[in-house]
Amino acid sequence: xxxxxxxxxxxxxxxxxxxxxxxxxxxxxxxxxxxxxxxxxxxxxxxxxxxxxxxxxxxxxxxxxxxxxxxxxxxxxxxxxxxxxxxxxxxxxxxxxxxxxxxxxxxxxxxxxxxxxxxxxxxxxxxxxxxxxxxxxxxxxxxxxxxxxxxxxxxxxxxxxxxxxxxxxxxxxxxxxxxxxxxxxxxxxxxxxxxxxxxxxxxxxxxxxxxxxxxxxxxxxxxxxxxxxxxxxxxxxxxxxxxxxxxxxxxxxxxxxxxxxxxxxxxxxxxxxxxxxxxxxxxxxxxxxxxxxxx
Amino acid sequence: xxxxxxxxxxxxxxxxxxxxxxxxxxxxxxxxxxxxxxxxxxxxxxxxxxxxxxxxxxxxxxxxxxxxxxxxxxxxxxxxxxxxxxxxxxxxxxxxxxxxxxxxxxxxxxxxxxxxxxxxxxxxxxxxxxxxxxxxxxxxxxxxxxxxxxxxxxxxxxxxxxxxxxxxxxxxxxxxxxxxxxxxxxxxxxxxxxxxxxxxxxxxxxxxxxxxxxxxxxxxxxxxxxxxxxxxxxxxxxxxxxxxxxxxxxxxxxxxxxxxxxxxxxxxxxxxxxxxxxxxxxxxxxxxxxxxxxxxxxxxxxxxxxxxxxxxxxxxxxxxxxxxxxxxxxxxxxxxxxxxxxxxxxxxxxxxxxxxxxxxxxxxxxxxxxxxxx
Amino acid sequence: xxxxxxxxxxxxxxxxxxxxxxxxxxxxxxxxxxxxxxxxxxxxxxxxxxxxxxxxxxxxxxxxxxxxxxxxxxxxxxxxxxxxxxxxxxxxxxxxxxxxxxxxxxxxxxxxxxxxxxxxxxxxxxxxxxxxxxxxxxxxxxxxxxxxxxxxxxxxxxxxxxxxxxxxxxxxxxxxxxxxxxxxxxx
Numbered sequence: 001x002x003x004x005x006x007x008x009x010x011x012x013x014x015x016x017x018x019x020x021x022x023x024x025x026x027x028x029x030x031x032x033x034x035x036x037x038x039x040x041x042x043x044x045x046x047x048x049x050x051x052x053x054x055x056x057x058x059x060x061x062x063x064x065x066x067x068x069x070x071x072x073x074x075x076x077x078x079x080x081x082x083x084x085x086x087x088x089x090x091x092x093x094x095x096x097x098x099x100x101x102x103x104x105x106x107x108x109x110x111x112x113x114x115x116x117x118x119x120x121x122x123x124x125x126x127x128x129x130x131x132x133x134x135x136x137x138x139x140x141x142x143x144x145x146x147x148x149x150x151x152x153x154x155x156x157x158x159x160x161x162x163x164x165x166x167x168x169x170x171x172x173x174x175x176x177x178x179x180x181x182x183x184x185x186x187x188x189x190x191x192x193x194x195x196x197x198x199x200x201x202x203x204x205x206x207x208x209x210x211x212x213x214x215x216x217x218x219x220x221x222x223x224x225x226x227x228x229x230x231x232x233x234x235x236x237x238x239x240x241x242x243x244x245x246x247x248x249x250x251x252x253x254x255x256x257x258x259x260x261x262x263x264x265x266x267x268x269x270x271x272x273x274x275x276x277x278x279x280x281x282x283x284x285x286x287x288x289x290x291x292x293x294x295x
Numbered sequence: 296x297x298x299x300x301x302x303x304x305x306x307x308x309x310x311x312x313x314x315x316x317x318x319x320x321x322x323x324x325x326x327x328x329x330x331x332x333x334x335x336x337x338x339x340x341x342x343x344x345x346x347x348x349x350x351x352x353x354x355x356x357x358x359x360x361x362x363x364x365x366x367x368x369x370x371x372x373x374x375x376x377x378x379x380x381x382x383x384x385x386x387x388x389x390x391x392x393x394x395x396x397x398x399x400x401x402x403x404x405x406x407x408x409x410x411x412x413x414x415x416x417x418x419x420x421x422x423x424x425x426x427x428x429x430x431x432x433x434x435x436x437x438x439x440x441x442x443x444x445x446x447x448x449x450x451x452x453x454x455x456x457x458x459x460x461x462x463x464x465x466x467x468x469x470x471x472x473x474x475x476x477x478x479x480x481x482x483x484x485x486x487x488x489x490x491x492x493x494x495x496x497x498x499x500x501x502x503x504x505x506x507x508x509x510x511x512x513x514x515x516x517x518x519x520x521x522x523x524x525x526x527x528x529x530x531x532x533x534x535x536x537x538x539x540x541x542x543x544x545x546x547x548x549x550x551x552x553x554x555x556x557x558x559x560x561x562x563x564x565x566x567x568x569x570x571x572x573x574x575x576x577x578x579x580x581x582x583x584x585x586x587x588x589x590x591x592x593x594x595x596x597x598x599x600x601x602x603x604x605x606x607x608x609x610x611x612x613x614x615x616x617x618x619x620x621x622x623x624x625x626x627x628x629x630x631x632x633x634x635x636x637x638x639x640x641x642x643x644x645x646x647x648x649x650x651x652x653x654x655x656x657x658x659x660x661x662x663x664x665x666x667x668x669x
Numbered sequence: 670x671x672x673x674x675x676x677x678x679x680x681x682x683x684x685x686x687x688x689x690x691x692x693x694x695x696x697x698x699x700x701x702x703x704x705x706x707x708x709x710x711x712x713x714x715x716x717x718x719x720x721x722x723x724x725x726x727x728x729x730x731x732x733x734x735x736x737x738x739x740x741x742x743x744x745x746x747x748x749x750x751x752x753x754x755x756x757x758x759x760x761x762x763x764x765x766x767x768x769x770x771x772x773x774x775x776x777x778x779x780x781x782x783x784x785x786x787x788x789x790x791x792x793x794x795x796x797x798x799x800x801x802x803x804x805x806x807x808x809x810x811x812x813x814x815x816x817x818x819x820x821x822x823x824x825x826x827x828x829x830x831x832x833x834x835x836x837x838x839x840x841x842x843x844x845x846x847x848x849x850x851x852x853x854x855x856x
Contacts, residue, residue, distance in 0.1 A: 018683035022379065026683075027728055030690050031763075034726075035787035037697045038837040038850035040809045044787045045477035050374040055620030057627065068694065070687045080631045087627050089303040117631045135621070146607055148480040155783035173643050179635035187809055187852065189833060198635040209812075211698045218617045220477040226698040226810035226852075246638055262634055276631055 019066040020098040025049055029067035029222070033213060036224035041186030041231075042154070043137050043221040051217065058091055059217030061114045061133035065095065068129055068213070069112060075101045076110035081118035081259065081276035088116070105279050117180075119201040121258045121280040124210035126227065132195040134216035137223060139183045139193040159191050162234060170239050182241075185232045192223060192231075199233075200245045200259045206231035248273040251293030253284035318363045332356035335432075341544075341573025342366055346615065347373030348474065348493045350543050350572050367495075367615050374616055378474075385469075387537055389525045391547050391570075392446050396523035398574075401450045403516045403551055409447050414522060415574075450519040451549050451566065460551060460564040480607050487589050487606060491582045492571055494613035502603045503581035506588045511601035513587045514553035515567060522546045522574050546571050548579040552587050557595030565594060585609065674746035677710035679724055685709075689725040693839065696848035701806050701815025703799050703847045712743035718841035719766055719793050723752055726791075727764055732757040736767025739795070759790075766793040769820035775827075780834040789851075791837045796820060799842040805856040806849070814856075817847055825855040 017023065025047075032046035051059040069075070077092040079085040083105040091114060092103050104110050107120040116133040124130060136142075140150040143161045153161065162183055169177040181196040184205060194205055195214060205212065205225065212225040225231065233241035246260045251272035258280055260273040272293045275281035285294075319326065333340055333356040343355040347370045355373060362368035398414025401407050413419075454460040470485035482490070491499060506513055524544050528537040548569040556562035567587030569579035588603040590596075602608055612618060679685035685708035692704040711720030727733055733754035735744060740756075748754060759765060759777040772792055781789035796818070803818040804825075817840075819825060828835045828851055835851030849855075 018687065022381070023682055023686060024728055024730075026686070026690075027726060028730065030694070031726055031731070031791075032787070033694060034697050034791070034837065035789075037694065037810070038835075038852060039786055039833050040852060042786060042833060045479070045785075047474075047476050050371075050378045050616065052375040054371070054623060055617045056622075056624030057620060059620075068691065070691055071684060080628045084303045085628050086303045086307055089307060093304070093307075116627075117629070135624070146480075147611075148607060151784045174646060175639075175643065177639060177643070179639040180632040196629075196632050198631055200635070211694070218621055224698075226850075228812045229809040244635075244638060244642075246634065259631070260634070261630055262637065276634075 016098045018071070018099055019069050019095065020052075021049065021063065021066045025063075026067045029063055032222045033064065033067060033224060036213070036222050037211070037226050039190075040225050040229050041184075041190030041192035041223060043216075043223045045220055046222050048217045048220040053090070053094070055218035056135060057087060058114070058116060058133040060215030060219075060222070061116070061131050061217075062091060062094065062215075063217060064213050064215035064222060065112060065114050065131045066099070068131070069095070069099055069101060071099070071101060073099075073101045073111045074109055075099075075103045076105060076107065076113045076279075077103075077115075078113065078118060078120070078277075078279075079116040080261070081120075082278040084278065106283070107277075107279050117196050117198075118259070118276060119197055119204045121255075121275070121277040122283075123204075124208055126209040128210040130208075130210050130212045132197075132212065132214045134193065134195040134214045134219075134221070134223075137193050137195075137214065137216040137219050137221040139191050154190060157189065159185075159234075162191060166234060167236070170236070176235065176239065176241075179244075183234050185234060186225065187230050188232075191234065192225075198245075198259060199241075200243045202233050202241070203243055246273050250275045250281060250284075250291050252291045253281045253289045254291040255281070255284055255289070318361070327360055329353055329356045329360060332359050338574065339364070339366060339369075341575050342496060342578075343369045343373055345572040345575050345578060346370045346493055346495065347377065349373050349377045367619050371616050371619070382475075384529060386540070387528045387530060389527060389543075389545070391521065391525055391545065392449060394447060394521055394523040394525050394545070394547070395442065396447055396521050397544075398522040398576075399447065399519065400521075401517070401519045403518050404450065404453075407450055407453075407519075409443060447521070449549065451551060454518070454551065454564060458563070461554075461560070461566060463566060478610060480610075482606055482610055484586070484590065484593070487610065488568065488570070488582075488586060490610045490613055491569070491585055494582075495615035495618070496575070496578045496581070498613050498615070498618075499578060499581040499585055502588075502609060503584035505601065506584050506603045511588045511591070511599050511604045513567070513584065515550040515584050515587060516552070517580060517583075518549045518551035518566075520546070520548045520576055520580065522576065544573055546573065546575045546579040548576065548583045550580075550583040550587060554594065559595040565590070673712055673743060674750045677712070677720065677747060678751040679708045679721075682724075685721075686725045689721045692846060693722060693725060693848070696839065696846050697810075697837070697850055699810045699815075700808065700849050700853045701801065701811060701817045701847065703801065703817075703845050705844055706846050707844060712741075712747050714738055714741065714795075715744050715747070715766070716795055716841050717844045718846050719795055720747075722793055722839055722841060722846065723748065723754075723764070723766065727752050727754045729753040729755070731763045732761055734759045734762035734765035734767075734790075736765055737771025739767045739771070762790055764791050764793060766795070768795050773824065775824055775836060778836055780828075780831060780836055783834070786833040786835070789834065789836055791839065793839045793841055794820065796840050796842045799840055799845050799847050806853050807856060808853040810850070811853070817849070819849070819855065822855050825849060825853075829854055 029046055032044045036044045051062055075095055077088040079088040095101055096103060107122040112129045114131040138150050140153055143165055144150050166176050180198045182199045182202045184192050184194055186192045207228050209227050214223045235241040249256045252274050255275055258275045261276045262271055262273055264271055333352045339359055340352050340355045343358055343366055344350050358369035358372040399412045451460055473489055524542045526539045527541050527543055529540050530537045550567035552565045552567055554565040567583035569582030571579045585603055589606050591598055591604050598604055689706045692706045696702055696704050706718050706721040709717050709720030709724050731754050734757055778790035800818045801816045804822055806815040806817055832851055837851055838849040840847045
């Protein structure tokens with residue numbers, strides 16, 4: 001069989017197939033990706049493999065990235081919007097070792113971006129691929145734990161449960177109490193889980209020039225959004241969807257339109273707000289933007 | 296001035312170096328050899344092979360060493376390695392009636408043809424710490440006898456002659472394989488058995504125990520428990536016959552379960568089945584009990600809402616590699632989502648506060664009004 | 670014939686398949702887009718593009734239907750050696766390959782089930798030429814409108830009406846491909 005990886009008994013890997021996965025596994029994932037693109041928002045089952053990193057740590061994203069990657073790619077990995085969070089570093093190193101691809105922290109230069117919990121601030125462009133790591137791909141899962149049931153609900157296009165949940169939120173809190181992982185409707189058909197991105201990022205899913213692929217390894221599902229797909233957050237006429245973020249400028253670059261992390265900076269509980277997208281923040285600072293907390 | 300944290304790469308490298316040092320422990324103490332683990336921690340090796348779904352005692356021993364004795368971590372290492380191996384084909388079903396039994400007991404009959412063979416069991420050991428082992432573990436050789444040869448018929452077969460136990464005819468359909476296909480519900484018995492065989496021992500044990508305590512009680516007797524080596528054979532199309540490619544040790548448990556009959560089935564005994572790599576009898580017995588509990592539907596029994604009857608629940612949560620990965624992933628940064636929650640909670644609190652104060656103001660106003668009216 | 674069957678696969682399987690898949694994925698994600706694919710030299714009448722698509726997506730797990738004149742001894746031998754896909758009838762295939770005239774009627778292929786619409790066939794349609802004119806396309810993957818030379822329109826319209834059930838199409842011509850998923854509306 002072509003493309004099998006050998007491991008030496010002493011633990012050193014003798015060689016890898018390109019991007020780690022064997023070719024048969026890649027073909028299986030590639031077929032699932034194509035069906036996912038053909039049926040936007042529908043969760044395609046795939047025989048997720050055991051990866052050398054734990055389930056829940058991006059195995060779905062890693063398998064999707066491995067299946068789409070070519071040697072000429074420039075690969076970027078972010079976790080929480082940052083390139084230097086430990087798991088992002090670990091995944092980037094994995095592909096440097098197993099695929100030999102060039103990596104970058106710059107959104108603009110990347111051709112494949114694997115992400116956990118954020119969509120970059122810089123608008124994506126045609127030719128880019130955004131790969132999401134997805135923990136629970138089923139938007140109805142916390143309303144109905146059984147896969148056998150939720151699959152029927154999707155088949156019947158029965159999203160009453162979700163509307164009831166959102167409506168109960170409004171009745172209780174005056175708002176839809178979902179701050180991240182906000183459910184969306186794709187092309188007026190499937191309700192889709194966008195992975196736990198903050199509500200702030202939800203509008204970026206729609207009409208995006210890039211291909212968006214979602215991989216859930218443990219749950220063995222892939223879903224996808226082709227470019228320029230209609231993606232609408234679920235809401236009510238009298239309670240329209242509203243993207244929100246902390247009402248501050250970035251303390252480092254002064255950006256007022258980026259998603260912010262709240263950082264506790266001293267023992268007295270002093271806080272500053274900084275861009276969660278580290279590349280966005282750095283690029284702004286490099287071009288001379290200054291925030292209040294840099295002095 | 297605030298400077299964003301950097302240096303994840305170096306931190307990871309340093310953590311790995313420290314871990315390697317801790318794994319080795321005090322260098323003044325002799326290092327464990329793979330052969331030592333394989334020979335002297337055989338039960339750990341068995342569990343790692345069973346749940347790692349890979350029969351290779353040396354690799355399992357290596358994984359245990361590398362994982363510092365964390366068996367779930369060792370299982371994970373073996374699973375990740377297993378995935379990279381090419382698949383040459385599938386063996387023929389092993390014939391456990393031809394097992395060279397080291398151990399074979401039946402709880403349903405006082406004696407059985409071939410006899411009860413206790414084998415190397417902890418069962419009747421008194422669990423007293425053996426302080427002699429702390430000094431040295433050399434033991435005199437155990438008494439031996441000539442091994443019995445020939446087939447060892449299954450105890451449940453004797454019941455079958457009277458038609459007292461359900462038939463389990465063989466089928467030629469190729470069973471599904473959850474390592475190659477996504478798990479799909481509802482799952483048939485072959486898939487359930489595969490899942491249970493590689494499931495977490497603790498999980499299957501607790502599920503089985505729950506049936507004994509009344510959550511879908513199924514009155515299990517251990518019809519037979521046998522442990523021993525069986526030959527593994529593979530068909531070679533070019534040769535036109537099967538050849539033996541090796542031998543593996545298995546634990547097989549068949550339970551005989553009371554059954555009063557249902558709309559579709561006459562009163563007779565029913566079966567639960569467990570088959571696990573290595574000497575793993577706790578797991579094999581547990582598996583048989585859970586298998587039986589999961590069979591409620593095909594036997595026309597009632598669903599009592601017991602966890603062990605719920606195939607989707609059991610199969611979705613039985614795999615410790617999936618479970619531990621997802622559980623432990625909550626250690627990863629979640630601050631973006633947490634920030635979104637923070638904003639939401641602050642907003643809801645602010646609005647609740649506004650509602651309360653305006654209610655208070657309204658209350659005061661009406662109170663004033665009352666006073667004025669008085 | 671044996672020598673021919675052994676030749677014409679990907680020279681560097683992992684890398685060639687990765688490139689070919691990116692072309693196929695891009696075509697499926699952006700209906701109407703025409704992409705080159707390289708690396709396969711299958712026996713005639715199979716086109717290099719169709720050969721590359723088969724090498725990239727098919728293996729022993731994907732029953733394949735060869736329609737009409739493509740069901741030929743040389744093609745079968747090449748597929749047996751390089752791909753290993755079982756050759757089956759149209760009703761049980763996950764992939765089918767042939768000219769449009771040989772592939773129709775579409776009712777012969779599985780369009781999936783309401784629970785699993787992905788369990789549907791993908792048709793690799795060999796066409797004489799691929800150009801960005803002819804049918805007007807709208808839908809996911811298309812910014813406003815796209816144009817693609819389709820062998821006909823009505824069959825694709827009917828396919829789209831069954832959404833989310835349906836077939837997905839990869840068109841191959843020489844060394845070029847385009848695609849039409851079930852989600853595309855053909856005006």
